[in-house]
Structure formats: structure tokens, C-alpha cells
Amino acid sequence: MTKTELQVMSQGEAAYHRLYEAIRSGDFRPGDRLREIEVAKRLDLSRTPVREALRKLESDGIVEHRPRLGAVIRTLTPSEVVELYEMRLVLERTAAQMAAKHANDAEIDLLNDLNDQIAALGDDTQQAAALNQDFHHRIYLASRNRFLLASARGLNNALMLLGPTTLDDETRIKTVSAQHARIIEAIRAGDQTAAGDAAEAHLQTSLRHRLKGLDR
Structure with missing residues (x-):
């Protein structure tokens, strides 16, 4: 060459x-x-x-x-959006469960700090979206499973095609930070079932908000 x-x-x-x-x-x-x-x-x-x-x-x-x-x-169709969230739900539920098993205090404190920053942003949706991505990535890291992390990375390209963030106003940001807090609480308690349930509820809310946006 x-x-x-x-x-x-x-x-x-x-x-x-x-x-x-x-x-x-x-x-x-x-x-x-x-x-x-x-x-x-x-x-x-x-x-x-x-x-x-x-x-x-x-x-x-x-x-x-x-x-x-x-x-x-590329623009995802509504059915593709649902399929993508179904895959995210499986991965993020598992990540939250494994983080509840493996995360140390420093990692949990970092999740809490990131979520506090999100909650304090008001209507700065762009910064909230960036911090939200970091928050979810940190949960994957805390899962201590390289294969799970690799699977999450494999979804990155598809996630980019979702379009604008669902964190589109102050009320939505507050809802997300409250749901994050429940995930963190379960991880800190080491409750794998509660952590998985909280992560799933969070993704289901996000999917509903995303699909409403597609209808506008």
C-alpha cells in the first residue's frame, strides 16, 4: 500500500x-x-x-x-422502533439485574451523581440526552459482563436512527430521573428482581413516549 x-x-x-x-x-x-x-x-x-x-x-x-x-x-419504521426497544428491554433488564449483583459503591454513587445532574438540567434536553446515554452505559459497565456490553454496542447504530431524544421537555426529564432513581435504589439494595423490573418499566415508558412522537 x-x-x-x-x-x-x-x-x-x-x-x-x-x-x-x-x-x-x-x-x-x-x-x-x-x-x-x-x-x-x-x-x-x-x-x-x-x-x-x-x-x-x-x-x-x-x-x-x-x-x-x-x-x-435511514428512518426506522414504527415496527422497527418496537423491535429495537424489545431488544433494548432484554439487554437493559439483564444489565440492571447484573449491576445489582456486581456494582460497587463507587459505581452506584456515579450513577446517582449522573442522575442528579439530569434532574437539575431543567429543559436542557440536549445535555440531558447526553447524560442519559452515559447513565445507561454505566449500568452496562457495572454488570461486569463483556458479552452483554458488546451486545449493547451492537445496537448503537440502530439507536442513532431513533431520531431526536424523548427527553423533550422538563416534565419528561423529571419522569426519567425519577425512574432512574428507582433503578439505582434497587441496584444499591442488591435486589436483582427489582432492578430488572425498574429497568423494564423505564424502557416501556420510553417506548410509549417514542411512539407518540411518531404519531405527531
Whole structure:
């Protein structure tokens, strides 16, 4: 492989990661058309690595090619949203149960701190969404199961396609933080059944809120 090829590969990989993060953070949303020249300008990149990044995102199932439109970020159907939440429910219930068995005091205190930050945000939905992702990731880490964590990572691409966060107002943020508190309480008590039940109730509420949003 030549030096030039290595440089192009490096630029393509960098473009992929920057575009991936832009989609994950909501700068680009499901249904958005990704024109090479516009993406390149917005991310301050040249078109060749952007083209490579789009191909990789298509292979990841994040982007699809539509006739007369080109590259478009995939939009999940309502049935796909339900299927995704069903899978999340299985994984997150298990993660909460295992965290109740394995989490140490420092990990539980961190969960509590993250949740306090979420509760204090008011209507800052973007920051609440970021902290919410961290909160759930920390539960997976506390489960002490690398295979469970790998399975959760496998859902990341699909989760990006859900679109805007369901933490869309102060009331919703308060509901989520209250549900988080019940999960934390069960984990701290070492009650695996209660932790799993609390995690499942939390995901069911989130799914109902998500489906209401799709109907608007």
C-alpha cells in the first residue's frame, strides 16, 4: 500500500468518525439527505474521504442510497422502533439485574451523581440526552459482563436512527430521573428482581413516549 493510499485511508477513517459523531449527536438526523459537497463543506473535509465515509455508513446500515436522492440517513419504521426497544428491554433488564449483583459503591454513587445532574438540567434536553446515554452505559459497565456490553454496542447504530431524544421537555426529564432513581435504589439494595423490573418499566415508558412522537 502506497503512502498516498495510507493518507487517503486515514482521511476516510477520520471523515467516517466525524460524520458518525455528527449523526449521533443529532447534527444530522434520520431522513436527512447527505450530499457529498454539503457534508464536506460543513465538516471542513474534501469530497473523496466524505464519499468513503458515506459508503462505510451505508455498510453499517446507518445510511441508505435512494434513487434520485442519493445518500440519506435511514428512518426506522414504527415496527422497527418496537423491535429495537424489545431488544433494548432484554439487554437493559439483564444489565440492571447484573449491576445489582456486581456494582460497587463507587459505581452506584456515579450513577446517582449522573442522575442528579439530569434532574437539575431543567429543559436542557440536549445535555440531558447526553447524560442519559452515559447513565445507561454505566449500568452496562457495572454488570461486569463483556458479552452483554458488546451486545449493547451492537445496537448503537440502530439507536442513532431513533431520531431526536424523548427527553423533550422538563416534565419528561423529571419522569426519567425519577425512574432512574428507582433503578439505582434497587441496584444499591442488591435486589436483582427489582432492578430488572425498574429497568423494564423505564424502557416501556420510553417506548410509549417514542411512539407518540411518531404519531405527531
